[in-house]
Amino acid sequence: MTDDCIFCSIVAGDIPARTVAETDEALAFLDANPMSPGHTLVIPKAHRSRVADLSVEESRAVFDLVHELAPEIAAAVDADAHTIGVNDGPDAGQEVPHAHVHVIPRFADDDGGPIHVAAGSRPDLSDDELDAIASSISGE
Ligand code: AMP
Ligand code: ZN
Numbered sequence: 001m002t003d004d005c006i007f008c009s010i011v012a013g014d015i016p017a018r019t020v021a022e023t024d025e026a027l028a029f030l031d032a033n034p035m036s037p038g039h040t041l042v043i044p045k046a047h048r049s050r051v052a053d054l055s056v057e058e059s060r061a062v063f064d065l066v067h068e069l070a071p072e073i074a075a076a077v078d079a080d081a082h083t084i085g086v087n088d089g090p091d092a093g094q095e096v097p098h099a100h101v102h103v104i105p106r107f108a109d110d111d112g113g114p115i116h117v118a119a120g121s122r123p124d125l126s127d128d129e130l131d132a133i134a135s136s137i138s139g140e
Helices: 006-012 056-077 115-119 127-138
Strands: 019-022 026-030 040-044 081-085 101-106
Touching: 006 026, 006 040, 019 056, 026 056, 040 056, 056 081, 056 101, 081 115
Parallel strands: none
Antiparallel strands: 019 026, 026 040, 040 101, 081 101
């Protein structure tokens, strides 16, 4: 619990939220300013700023709830699809510094795009550059 965190305040029950599901370690509630009907946030109950700050168990708890809820959200709002994603860090657009997964119902006739548009234009990377990045990530 972090006193000045709005999502910790929701977990504590100090501010209201439209809770749709809860487990021991995760909570799901409707986004107060939704991108589409049914836009839901799934959070760890413990204050964790970024995805990498979650324990493996917390990470599983959050994604398990995403997995369970996605079809239920779609059915509730008659959605055709979802965009499921995390703004992981301020440079990626994270405004609330308590990690959260957005589950955004999508519709065939909405005016949104794929998640790729979130990252701007594509870099022109050579095979060597891609090989070097893969090696750097894998540590091999
Ligand atoms: P992000 O930019 O990924 O940090 O997204 C934060 C999200 O939290 C936004 O979509 C907000 O609409 C949502 N949000 C902020 N405050 C609340 C709140 N009190 N209850 C529900 N959703 C909220
Ligand atoms: Zn918090």
